[in-house]
Amino acid sequence: MSNLESRIMKRVNIAVVMLGFIITDGLRAQDLQVSAYVNSTQISLNQQFELTVEVNGSDANRAPQPELPDINSFAAFLGTSTSVSTQIVNTQTSVSRIYSHHFVATQAGRHQIPAIKLEVRGKVYSTNPIDIEVVKSQAAPQQTPTRPAPGSRGNTGNETQDLSQVLFLRAETNKRTVYQNEPVIVTYKIYTAVSVNNYGISQLPNMVGFWSEEFPAAQRPRIYDQVINGRQFKVAEIKKLALFPQSPGNKTLEPLTVECEVQLPRRRSRDIFDSFFDDSFFGRTVRQQIRSNAIDVEVLPLPEVGKPVDFSGAVGSFSISAIVDKTQVQANEPVTLKLKISGTGNIKILSRPKIEFPTDFEVYDPKVSENIRREGDQIAGDKTFEYVIIPRFHGNQIIKPVALSYFDLSSKTYRKLSTDAIEIAVSKGKDTFTAVPMGTSKEEVKFIGQDIRFIQQRMPEFQKIGPVFYKTAMFFGILIFPLFAIAGALAYRRHLDKLSSNEAYARSRKANKMALKRLGKAQSQLRSGNPREFYSEVSKALMGFIGDKLNVPSAGLITDEVETVLHNRGIADSVVAEYLDCLKTCDFMRFAPAKSDNGELQGFFDKARKAIINLDKAI
Amino acid sequence: MKMTKMMGGVYLLLLCCTLGSATADEIETLYMRANEHYQKSDYNSAITEYQKILNLGYESWEVYYNLGNCYYKNSDIAHAILNYERARKLEPKNEDINFNLELANLSVVDRIPQLPQFLLYAWISALASLISLQGLGIFAAGFYVLFSVTLILRMLLRSGRFARMANATTVLVAAGLVVFSGLFLIRVYENESIIEAIVVANKVDVASAPAGAGTELFTLHEGVKLQIQDRSGSWLKIRLADGKLGWLLDDAIERI
Numbered sequence: 001m002s003n004l005e006s007r008i009m010k011r012v013n014i015a016v017v018m019l020g021f022i023i024t025d026g027l028r029a030q031d032l033q034v035s036a037y038v039n040s041t042q043i044s045l046n047q048q049f050e051l052t053v054e055v056n057g058s059d060a061n062r063a064p065q066p067e068l069p070d071i072n073s074f075a076a077f078l079g080t081s082t083s084v085s086t087q088i089v090n091t092q093t094s095v096s097r098i099y100s101h102h103f104v105a106t107q108a109g110r111h112q113i114p115a116i117k118l119e120v121r122g123k124v125y126s127t128n129p130i131d132i133e134v135v136k137s138q139a140a141p142q143q144t145p146t147r148p149a150p151g152s153r154g155n156t157g158n159e160t161q162d163l164s165q166v167l168f169l170r171a172e173t174n175k176r177t178v179y180q181n182e183p184v185i186v187t188y189k190i191y192t193a194v195s196v197n198n199y200g201i202s203q204l205p206n207m208v209g210f211w212s213e214e215f216p217a218a219q220r221p222r223i224y225d226q227v228i229n230g231r232q233f234k235v236a237e238i239k240k241l242a243l244f245p246q247s248p249g250n251k252t253l254e255p256l257t258v259e260c261e262v263q264l265p266r267r268r269s270r271d272i273f274d275s276f277f278d279d280s281f282f283g284r285t286v287r288q289q290i291r292s293n294a295i296d297v298e299v300l301p302l303p304e305v306g307k308p309v310d311f312s313g314a315v316g317s318f319s320i321s322a323i324v325d326k327t328q329v330q331a332n333e334p335v336t337l338k339l340k341i342s343g344t345g346n347i348k349i350l351s352r353p354k355i356e357f358p359t360d361f362e363v364y365d366p367k368v369s370e371n372i373r374r375e376g377d378q379i380a381g382d383k384t385f386e387y388v389i390i391p392r393f394h395g396n397q398i399i400k401p402v403a404l405s406y407f408d409l410s411s412k413t414y415r416k417l418s419t420d421a422i423e424i425a426v427s428k429g430k431d432t433f434t435a436v437p438m439g440t441s442k443e444e445v446k447f448i449g450q451d452i453r454f455i456q457q458r459m460p461e462f463q464k465i466g467p468v469f470y471k472t473a474m475f476f477g478i479l480i481f482p483l484f485a486i487a488g489a490l491a492y493r494r495h496l497d498k499l500s501s502n503e504a505y506a507r508s509r510k511a512n513k514m515a516l517k518r519l520g521k522a523q524s525q526l527r528s529g530n531p532r533e534f535y536s537e538v539s540k541a542l543m544g545f546i547g548d549k550l551n552v553p554s555a556g557l558i559t560d561e562v563e564t565v566l567h568n569r570g571i572a573d574s575v576v577a578e579y580l581d582c583l584k585t586c587d588f589m590r591f592a593p594a595k596s597d598n599g600e601l602q603g604f605f606d607k608a609r610k611a612i613i614n615l616d617k618a619i
Numbered sequence: 620m621k622m623t624k625m626m627g628g629v630y631l632l633l634l635c636c637t638l639g640s641a642t643a644d645e646i647e648t649l650y651m652r653a654n655e656h657y658q659k660s661d662y663n664s665a666i667t668e669y670q671k672i673l674n675l676g677y678e679s680w681e682v683y684y685n686l687g688n689c690y691y692k693n694s695d696i697a698h699a700i701l702n703y704e705r706a707r708k709l710e711p712k713n714e715d716i717n718f719n720l721e722l723a724n725l726s727v728v729d730r731i732p733q734l735p736q737f738l739l740y741a742w743i744s745a746l747a748s749l750i751s752l753q754g755l756g757i758f759a760a761g762f763y764v765l766f767s768v769t770l771i772l773r774m775l776l777r778s779g780r781f782a783r784m785a786n787a788t789t790v791l792v793a794a795g796l797v798v799f800s801g802l803f804l805i806r807v808y809e810n811e812s813i814i815e816a817i818v819v820a821n822k823v824d825v826a827s828a829p830a831g832a833g834t835e836l837f838t839l840h841e842g843v844k845l846q847i848q849d850r851s852g853s854w855l856k857i858r859l860a861d862g863k864l865g866w867l868l869d870d871a872i873e874r875i
Binding site (some may be wrong): 213279359360392393394395452453454455457458459460461462463464465466468469470475478479482483485490492493 | 643651728
C-alpha cells in the first residue's frame with residue numbers, strides 16, 4: 001500500500017517538476033528587469049557621479065549593452081565599467097549585468113536623465129527618468145560659519161589683498177609629461193601664514209578626459225612648516241588625486257577653489273563698539289576664497305612599436321594568476337576559476353583577459369571584484385574575475401594559458417604575462433541521467449530516473465553473418481529462374497498457336513510421329529513374316545513423311561515427283577538419292593514377290609529409317 | 620582407391636554436420652551464459668560471451684540488443700548506441716530496441732537537429748523501414764515469383780474459368796510486385812549508399828580537410844551518429860544529421 005502510494009507520489013512529483021519547467025519556460029521571456037539609478041541626485045559642479053544601469057534576469061546575457069543617455073548638456077562622459085554576477089540555482093541561471101557610467105557634472109541647474117531604453121528580442125524595456133540637481137558649490141564648511149561682523153564689510157577688500165600674500169592654494173603634480181593611462185598624482189596644498197579655522201572645497205576642477213582616483217583624505221590634514229621667501233608658512237595637504245589621462249594630447253587641469261575661514265589677528269579699532277564685536281575671543285574671522293593654479297599636462301600616446309596584438313590598455317606593473325578550486329571533478333560538477341590581476345596602475349578599468357576554455361565547458365560570465373589600495377603615491381590593488389565553469393564531458397581538459405599584455409612604465413616597454421595552463425581531470429558523472437545537459441527539451445526530461453528495458457531472454461534464431469542476402473547467388477537464381485520459365489512458356493504457347501492455325505506446320509510437326517508409327521507397323525509385319533505388307537508399310541511411311549513434311553497429299557505422289565520436289569527444296573543429292581532408292585526398292589519388292597530372309601528385311605528397315613532421319617535433318 | 624575417396628567424402632560430410640550441430644549448441648549455451656552474467660550484473664563477462672557468438676559468425680538482433688544493454692550498464696554509451704543501431708537494422712520496428720536507443724541517445728552530449736527531409740520521400744522511406752530489409756526482400760521476391768507463375772498460367776490457359784482467374788490474379792499480383800519491389804529497391808539503395816557510423820572515441824575533432832591540413836570545425840563526442848561519405852587514406856568525410864560536413868580519422872568511429 002505504502003509502496004504504491006510512494007510510487008504515485010513520485011509520479012506527482014515528476015508532474016509538478018515538469019509543470020514548473022513549463023511555467024518558468026513561459027515566464028522566461030518576461031524575466032528581465034532594467035533599472036537605472038544615480039549615486040546621488042544632488043551633486044556639485046565638476047563633481048563626478050555614477051549612473052548605474054542594472055539588467056537582471058536569465059536573459060540578461062543576451063541583452064545588448066544599454067545605450068548611454070544623452071546628457072551632454074550638463075555632464076561629460078568619463079567611462080564605463082561593467083560587472084556581471086551569475087547565480088545558478090537548480091540549473092536556473094540568473095544573471096545581473098551592471099553598467100556603471102561615470103560622468104562629471106559640467107552645468108549647474110536642475111536636469112533630467114532621460115529614460116534608458118533597452119530592446120531585447122523585440123521587447124523594449126525602459127527605465128524611469130531621473131531628476132538630478134547640480135549645485136554650484138559643495139556643502140558649506142563643517143562648522144557653522146561665523147557671521148561676518150557688521151563693521152568689517154568696508155575693509156574686506158583691503159584685507160583680501162593682504163590675505164593673498166599669506167594664504168594661497170597650490171596644485172602640485174609629480175610629473176608633467178605622462179603616457180596615456182599613466183597616473184598623474186595631483187596634490188592640493190594650502191599655504192598659510194595666518195590661522196585657518198576651517199575650509200571647504202567649493203568647486204572641483206573639471207576633470208574631463210581623466211579617470212580620477214582620490215586618495216583617502218586623512219581625518220586631519222597633515223600640517224608642516226615650510227619657509228617661502230623668508231616667511232614661514234604652514235602647509236596642509238587637503239586633497240590628493242591620481243588622474244589617469246584617457247587620451248593623448250595637451251590637457252589642462254582647471255583650478256580648484258577652496259573657501260577658507262581665516263582668523264585675522266586682533267587689531268586696534270577706532271570704534272569701541274566695533275572693537276567690542278570684533279574682539280571676541282579669537283579676534284576677527286573672514287571667509288576667503290582661494291584658487292589653485294591650473295596644471296598643464298602633456299599626455300603622450302603609448303608607443304606603437306612593439307605593441308602586442310592583444311594589448312587592451314593596461315598601463316603600470318602587473319602580475320597575473322589563475323587558479324581553479326579543484327582539478328579533479330566529475331562531469332557536470334561546477335569548477336570555480338579565479339583569474340587575478342594584481343599590481344599598480346589602471347586596475348579599475350582593466351578589461352577581462354580572453355580565456356580559451358575547452359569547448360566542452362559551459363562557461364558563465366565572471367563575477368568581477370576589485371580591491372583598490374590608494375596608498376602613498378600609487379594606485380594599487382587587484383581585480384579578480386571569478387568564472388563558474390561546468391565541464392559537460394569526461395576526459396582531461398586543458399585551459400590554455402591566459403595572457404595579459406601591459407605597458408610597463410618603469411622600462412617603457414610592453415610586457416607580456418601569462419598564467420600556467422590548467423589541467424582538469426574530469427571523470428564520468430555518477431549517474432548519467434541526472435547529467436542531462438542544460439537546454440534539454442521537456443520530452444527528454446521525462447526520461448530522468450528511467451532505466452533501459454531488460455535483455456531478451458528467449459533463444460533467438462541465429463543467422464550466419466555473410467554478405468547481404470540480395471547479393472547471394474540464390475537471390476539471383478530466384479530472380480533469373482522465372483525468366484526462363486516465362487520464356488519456355490512463351491515458346492510453348494507459340495508452338496500451340498502454330499499447330500492450331502498453320503496446317504503445314506502441324507503436319508510437318510506430326511510427320512515424324514506418323515513415320516515412326518508406320519515404321520512400327522512395318523516392324524510388326526516383319527515379325528509376323530509378311531514381307532509384302534512390310535514393304536507396303538515402309539513405302540507408306542516414306543511417302544507419308546514426304547507428304548506431311550511438304551504439306552502435299554501423299555496419295556497422289558509418285559517417285560519422280562518426289563525427286564523434283566526435294567530437289568526444288570535444295571536438299572543434298574545424296575540424301576535424296578538414298579531416299580528415292582528406298583522408295584524404289586519398296587515399289588519393286590511390293591510387286592515382284594521374291595523370297596527374302598528376315599535379315600535382309602531388317603537391313604532394309606534400318607536403311608529406310610536412316611533415310612527418314614537424314615531427310616528430316618535436311619529439311 | 621575409388622572407395623577410399625568416397626569414404627573420405629562421407630567422413631567429411633559427417634564431420635561438417637557434427638560441427639554444425641556443435642556450433643549451434645555452443646552458441647545457445649554461450650547465449651544463455653551471457654544472459655546469466657547480465658542478470659548477475661557481471662556486464663564485462665556478458666559482453667565477452669555475446670561477442671563470442673558474433674565471432675563464430677552468427678548474429679541476431681537479440682544478441683546486439685543485449686550487448687547494447689551491457690555497454691549501457693557499463694556507461695559505454697557509444698558502444699551501447701552502436702549495438703542498438705545494429706539490432707535495429709535487423710529488426711527496425713522493435714519497441715524495446717527503440718526505447719533503449721532513445722534512452723541511450725539522451726546521454727549523448729552533442730544535440731544534432733535533424734534536417735527536414737522531402738516529405739514524400741520521408742513517408743516512403745518510413746514505409747519502407749516498417750519491415751526489415753530481409754522481409755522486404757522476401758516479399759518482393761515472392762511477388763516476383765507469383766507474378767511469373769500467373770503470367771505463365773495466362774499463356775498456357777487460353778480460355779475457361781482458370782484462364783479468367785489467372786487474368787484477375789495477374790493484375791493483383793502485379794500491383795503487389797510494384798509496391799514491394801519499389802520499397803525493396805529504396806531500402807537496397809539506402810543500404811548501399813548510406814553508410815552510417817557511431818563516434819566511439821571520447822571526443823574527436825572534425826576538420827575541414829583530411830590529413831590535418833584543415834582547420835578544426837567542431838568537436839564531436841561519443842555516441843553521435845553520422846554518415847560516411849568519402850575516404851582519403853585513413854580520413855573519412857562525414858556528414859551529420861544537420862548537414863554539417865567534415866573530415867575525421869577513421870579510428871574514432873565504428874560502422875553500424
